Amino acid sequence: MTASPKSSLLTVDARTKKRNAAEKRFKAYGIVAIAIGLMFLVVLLTSILRSGLPAFTNTVVALEATVTQEDYDAAEGQLLKTAAYEALLVAKVNEFLTAQGSTIEVDEDFITDRLVPKTGATIREFYKANPDQIGQPVTFNLPASTRISRYFEGDLLREDVTDSRFLMVEDLDVVDEMIAAGLITTAFDWNFITGTDTAVDNPGGAGIGASVIGSFFMMIVVLLLALPIGVAASIYLEEFAPKNRLTDLIEVNISNLAAVPSIVFGILGLAVFIQFAHLPQSAPLVGGLVLTLMTLPTIIISTRASLKSVPPSIRDAALGVGASKMQAVFHHVLPLAMPGILTGTIIGLAQALGETAPLLLIGMVGYVAREYPDGIISGFVDSNSAMPAQIYTWAARADTGFYEKAWGGIIVLLVFLLTMNLIAILLRRRFERRW
Amino acid sequence: MSFIKTTASTLAITAISATAAAARDNVQVAGSSTVLPYASIVAEAFGDNTDFPTPVVESGGSSAGLARFCEGIGETTIDVANASRGIRDGEIEECAANGVTDIIEVRIGYDGIVFASQIDGPDFTAFTPSDLFNALAPQVMVDGELVDNPYTQWSEFNADLPAADILAFIPGTKHGTREVFEEKVIAVGCEETGAFEAMMEAGMSEDDAEDACLAVRTDGLSVDIDGDYTETLASIDANPNAIGVFGLAFYENNTDTLKVATMSGVEPTTETIAAGDYPVSRPLYFYIKGAHIGVIPGLKEYAQFFMADELAGPDGPLAQYGLVSDPELAATQAKIEAEEAM
Structure with a gap:
């Protein structure tokens, strides 16, 4: 007869103990990393709010x-x-x-x-x-x-x-x-939200309104160009294109393009749109075109990812009941991929909204956002600035009043970015399907 | 299909708006970041006080502004280039090659360049060009010999200066300010200390010696600032011992954090610069494209408004902001009135 065990059969040997300790340590590292990240975020937000409010x-x-x-x-x-x-x-x-x-x-x-x-x-x-x-x-x-x-x-x-x-x-x-x-x-100060830029000796009257409008028109250009081009390119590459060396090359290059520093697109925009095509200087249209180039890879990559995540059974079922390939894509696959595409687009737009570097090269810094556009066409082609470029301009001015305005501008920009990201999250929550 | 339609209509809209861009009714100005503040003050007042739209003033530097000015004529090119130096012969040729011929040169006034340091820092209150040459040149005269610059503290070559480590933030080579700094300070110091003669004696040609005089040391004690004065100010804030080069207007806006040094005993003020006593100053210009007068509405009016006594005169807002007004203002006004090209 054997004595019944007093406790669990499991005896923790030294090796297991060591493994458990390693796991605990790893968890602690993770928590420390998150805490450091949060601390930076809090410091950043408080300093922005304190200086900008x-x-x-x-x-x-x-x-x-x-x-x-x-x-x-x-x-x-x-x-x-x-x-x-x-x-x-x-x-x-x-x-x-x-x-x-x-x-x-x-x-x-x-x-x-x-x-x-x-x-x-x-x-x-x-x-x-x-x-x-x-x-x-x-x-x-x-x-x-x-x-x-x-x-x-x-x-x-x-x-x-x-x-x-x-x-x-x-x-x-x-x-x-x-x-x-x-x-x-x-x-x-309502004028700060609705007003225009002022001369360097007048920080009291400066407002970010005109550059918000400039950013808005730029985003319209980006949306109207990048969304259709990006989606069309991804549908073709994902659903129709044959798999060969050429498409592989294109794929690799799209991924590379996503990693190109944005200032490069600025130089390209200056050379192609302004010096070659003679589009107007510092126009939101040109800014939008440059940012479209920058946003396209982001949109293509996220669209392809969402098309890929639609299960093949959907395609097979559509084809099985006699739909053509195009019908299968446009009637079944694309609607199911739409939430992912929209999220990718909004994230891409938010990125473009905060981008400063390419705008420096196409003449959006200086005393530019000094008037509201007269109408829709004027909004696209007349000189205007954009929020990040306006913030950059203010931060460089000698009067300390403008420094405060620059921080305030950052708050306005952050509010826009947060809103856009929030919309993206809501869309994903509302329409996302799990398979 | 709808995507193709959207794309096509977007392209159509783009094309239409690009055509609409041909009708420009505002003056476009670009160039020197030193002239930018003055130009923006004038542009704002011009928009507020006349029925013309407010001109656009872009920054970017004298050379970049003049390059764009010389790109050609037409509504997609700029009308006025701001410059913190005179236009060069090469640029005039470049302009002429592109059909830009009737260039009207307008001297706005003068700008002083000051040497300033932290208000609580060491006592940098009086400099001479020789001090700055000794501090910043790669090769200096020691006991009558031209040697690699051995100095690391100001007091080593001038006992009146504080015993602080040498560190200077000077404008980068793309700035118009750099040229003035080189010509009015370093080159003068080079001659005063005898380094220029020593170089000539060592067998250098006059041109080579002049070029060698303008060099600054590269061991990290002299730092080029390629950004604007805010960057210099930030560097000064971080380095109590450093001195920095600023425009007079910028210094006057920041007198609560900076103290200024005299140059050869003269304090930089608008008065001493106007009188020509303060040695480190330079004229500021803008250039008007003659062919655009009468085509771009408000161009000539903008130039006239800029140089009116109420603005560019000694009591105007530009002088308020730190511009040293030109004693020969009336001649400039007459020149604009007559559209007298270079």
Whole structure:
């Protein structure tokens, strides 16, 4: 008779222990790797949000002005009309200061250069659009200069201010009076989302709107060209093409093309579309064509993968009931592969949306996104920038106000990218079939 | 089938829009990144103050801008090239070969090039061309002999300078600024220290010696910056001992992080540059394609607006931004009015 075992038959020998320990270690490495990755993500996101969120608000100065017909005519008669409108605010600010019991008197330079620089265009446009307001008191909410808004937000301290053409120490007395009277406030800056690019000395008025439109038209070009060409190429290669050396060569080259650095496509675009075909410089059409070249391999590869994942039984069944090869592909295989194709396309578009390098070469940096297009055709062919190129341009400008705008632009770009990726995920969840 | 239809209609749309591109109503400008800020200020004001559309101003560098300017005439080529140096003879020939002949040269004003360092860094407050030559040339004079540059600290050749390691961020060779830096600083230092004569005595021809004078050391103490001034600023931020080369306007925008050095005892300000006292300055230009005047709406008006007293004058927004206005502004205005080609 044998004694019944007291515990499990399994005795863990040294070798098994070692293997188990190795597995545990490997799991720990994995967790550490994920933690490091997450940490970088958190650091990245917080730094983007911290630097970029201020771009969505601006410091506005509420200034009341009464522009008479004579003022209006006099200003319109000048070469630099916008500066003349700014100068009209001087009297009102001085009236305000006297009413506050202050003895300070400001001059024209204070308004036009240091308090609310480059805001004359806003005032001029208002009166051109509302001529009935001439002679009436109107309150304008004008964006304050970078330094005054930093002072208002507490980022710039009085003792750090040295007299310069941007800000004089004595200006702060006036600003303090205005803050006390509630004239200076922080407001959500719609202009940042809807506005156009501005000149280098006017960070307060800059907006990303025009370049969002530029990106939009570029994406339309990419979608209209890359999707049909990419899908047609993949269907042919996957379903119809004979397997021979030529198609093998094509396949290898498509995979290689996907790995080509995007700047190469930029040089190609410059040489072919602009210098040879004489398409307009810095046009979203050209940008879209260049990005199409870049996106095509991505779309072809993902489309072929989704066509491949449709089981052969579907094709066989269709052919079995007498469908032609084309009918089998278009009526049965393609609809089933569609979710995968769309996901691949959206991911490709998102990649193209964030691409900067090729746009640098086709003239999209500088002072380009300065106006909205007039219409659909103008949207394709008139000079415009794109979001990543606009961010790049802002980051390179000397005024620190633009640096903040660049971070804000990154947030807008990220929102678009996240939305596109979210749509891709939803489409896949909704329509994906498992076999 | 529907895919073929879509593709065909897309191509048709593309073709139509390409044709529509032939009617351009805005002025197109490209070129020097030093002139870009001024041009963008003018372009914005031009759009705000006139009924013409806002001109497009692209950056890319003087040489690239002039190359595109010389590509030919027609609406797909640019109308104005910005340059931080004068147009070269070779470029004029290139232009002429492509049918670009009536070129109007407009001098906007002057730009100063300053040497700046971290505001809390070592005391770099006064330089002479000789100091910079001694610090940055590959071969310098030591005890009357031309030797490979032995210096690693500023105080080794000039006791007035701080005992800090030499590190300079200078504009890369594709920048117009580099040329001014070479001609007005390094070449001058080369002659002042006697290195030029020593090279001639060593049997070099005058041209070779001049070229050799412009070289900078390649042992890592002098770093070329091919990007813009923001990149130089970032490098200065990371290296407390370094000095960097900036445009006056850029420095004035960043006085809270940078301090500037005098050159041969002269402080760089718009006044000293206008008076010609500060030695390291250069004229800025733009070039107008004569054949486009009257074809592209607003081209001549843009040039006139640019050079008007209200903009390019000493009290205008360009001077505000750091441009040193040209004392001969009236002559330039007359030149544009008469469309006087080179």
